[in-house]
Amino acid sequence: MQRLSGLALALLASLPLAAAEPAAPSTPPVVREVRYTFLLAGNTSGSLVQKAADAAGRDLTIEFEFNDRGRGPKLRTHEMLDERGLPVRLEIDGTDYWKNPVSERFEATTDKAFWKSAAEAGGRDFDSHSFYTSLNGSPLEVGLLARALLENRRRRLDVLPDGEARIEKVGAAQARAAGIARPVDLYAIAGLGFSPAYVWLDGQHNVFAVVSGWATLVLEGWEPAVPDLVKAQDAVNAARLKALYKEVARRPERVLIRNVKLFDPETGKSRPNTSVLVFRNRIDKVGNDREIEIPDSAEVIEGKGRTLLPGLWDMHVHMGPDDGALDIAAGVTTVRDMANDTDQLLAMKHGFDASETVGPHVLMAGFIDGPGPFAGPSKVLVDTEEKAIAAVDRYAQLGYVQIKLYSSLDPKLVPPIVERAKKYHLRVSGHIPNGLTAEQAVRAGFNEIQHVNFLFLNFQDGVDTRTPARFSEVAEHAAELDLKSEKVRAFIALLKERGTTLDPTLNAFEGMFLSRTGTLDPSLAPVADRLPLQVRRGLFGGGIVKPGKEEAYRKSWAAMLAMVRAMYDAGIPIEAGTDSLAGFNLHRELELDVQAGIPAPQALRLATLGAAKIMGRDKDFGTVEPGKIADLVLVDGDPTTNISDIRRVVLTWKDGAIYDPAKIDRAMGIRPLE
Secondary structure: OOOOOOOOOHHHOOOOOOOOOOOOOOOOOOEEEEEEEEEOOOEEEEEEEEOOOOOOEEEEEEEEEEOOOOOOOEEEEEEEEEEOOOOOEEEEEOOOOOEEEEEEEEEEOOOOOEEOOOEEEEEEOOOOEEOOOOOOOOOOOOHHHHHHHOOOOOOOEEEEEEOEEEEEEEEEEEEEOEEEEEEEEEEEEOOOOOOOEEEOOOOOEEEEEOOOOEEEEEEOOHHHHHHHHHHHHHHHHHHHHHHHHHHHEEOOOEEEEEEEEEOOOOOEEEEEEEEEEOOOOEEEEEEEEOOOOOOOOOOOEEEEEEEEEEEEEEEEOOOOOOOOHHHHOOOEEEEEEEEOOHHHHHHHHHHHHHOOOOOOOOEEEEEEEEOOOOOOOOOOOOOOHHHHHHHHHHHHHHOOOEEEOOOOOOOHHHHHHHHHHHHHHOOOEEEEEEEEEEEEHHOOOOOOOOOOOOHHHHHOOOOOOOHHHHHHHHHHHHHHHOOHHHHHHHHHHHHHHHOOEOOOOHHHHHHHHHOOOOOOOOOOOOHHHHOOHHHHHHOOOOOOOOHHHHHHHHHHHHHHHHHHHHHOOOOOOOOOOOOOOOOHHHHHHHHHHHHHHHOHHHHHHHHHHHHHHOOOOOOOOOOOOOOEOOOEEEEEEOOOOOHHHHOOOEEEOOOOOOEEEHHHHHHOOOOOOO
């Protein structure tokens, strides 16, 4: 689902505005029932129905559900609005994305407001400029907020529990379907998260669509209009991101970085009193401070004894509009995208590569799944060898470097996909298709395995890996596996023999296995206070822990750490990947690698030289040496002795451009490090 997120006010104010919209009628006509379609990756996945019980449209019932590979919410909302469109009573019941029960309540009196859910409870003064944003609301909530903002003379409202939202019209389009054209307007709401919450409204300020390249809510019957709306919205967002680049990046021709401790991933050691000279986008010289003279034209950056590292790699991402900036602010200069909308990913990559927008180098993995009720959110669903080969061909032609297979793929299609991929020298990896074991997938030609849970499922019979059972069964039984048993040792030997690498994404399971509704997700606990409030609230939603099984889940989480340590000790290459919030969770992944028993210098190697070697990019990346691309991270501290210091990024260089993480943080509503 598209995140309700916000943009720093300065950037939003800099966007070019469309012509002012005509004033909406003070009492617009109310449609008693409105139906919407919910799409994931262009495929119909769910629905939303809004019903008004009164002529003014202030007594609303909203029923919303969608299916995402057996996951997804089913929610019923009853909402009462006052004459200004502000919620005065709210009741949400049902189940959330992980099928946990939901019961959320909000009520406002003339001067007080109270709210309660499984995750939070509170109250504060209430006035005529306050809008309560729910934890479990449907995508339609952003439309109700937009309508209330537009009814407000100041075009801004206080947001409960805290904060402020502002709205501005940023675009317009003609929606077309079945030979009919309809004018719609694009609004951006600032103040909710990292970037704007976009919503398309009709002339009466009713929600027409909430769209993105991944998840979309659109008025039923108008599904054909979505591609044009996405294109128009992307153009507006691109202007915002270009403005951000100009604010936070600079590209001097020659830079000398002095007095740093230079980390060498090859040896795991750091050299103090070191200088690095960068010329344009390449490293020119590396040596002792006394050995390298300061060129007349060089900008000098005093390192003050801080640690300088090669740029970090995140080997498992799904890039979204906010992620490029979040990565760069965290020192992540290269990512591997493991599944995305092809057109949007190529557009993001182009902006990053052309130094138009803030973002890392992107290596692309092409996603392939099979059709069915648990198919992944993708347009590339194949059920014949011909379709499978055609998909590999297209990815290769577009410059992808890897193929990622998914759980609903017919196992019979794995061998021809592997054979075709090898023709193009593409890596093959993924989830384990249902009906195969991890061992069988490796023997069939997988170069790597995504997610640590599939290592345990190799030893659990009868688990349908297409369904959420691939999480819950591991959560309940992983601790029962003897990691020193002969069958585990034989499996590890096979991985080593075949040169298989592992992308465990530990941080994605930490919150899933340990956090309960109302407790802070441990994977982001160290940075929660820095995040925008509405983002932080989402960290209390809980994972998949079943009541009464908390201890089993904790033991299984410990078993996951132990599995990664066993693989590392056996010489199996481990990758640092997140499959979670960009930037921040890469830091957490490295902390978890160290918790698992991997020494801090070696954990840093996983995210630098190790990743570059796996992807065949170590000629240009992975170490700080003359001739290599100037991807660098300056850290205030020494992560080789305290891995958590990796969070204290002072400056990031990507392809020779210098980025200020503090400026990026402020622009995205994040409190910079102190």
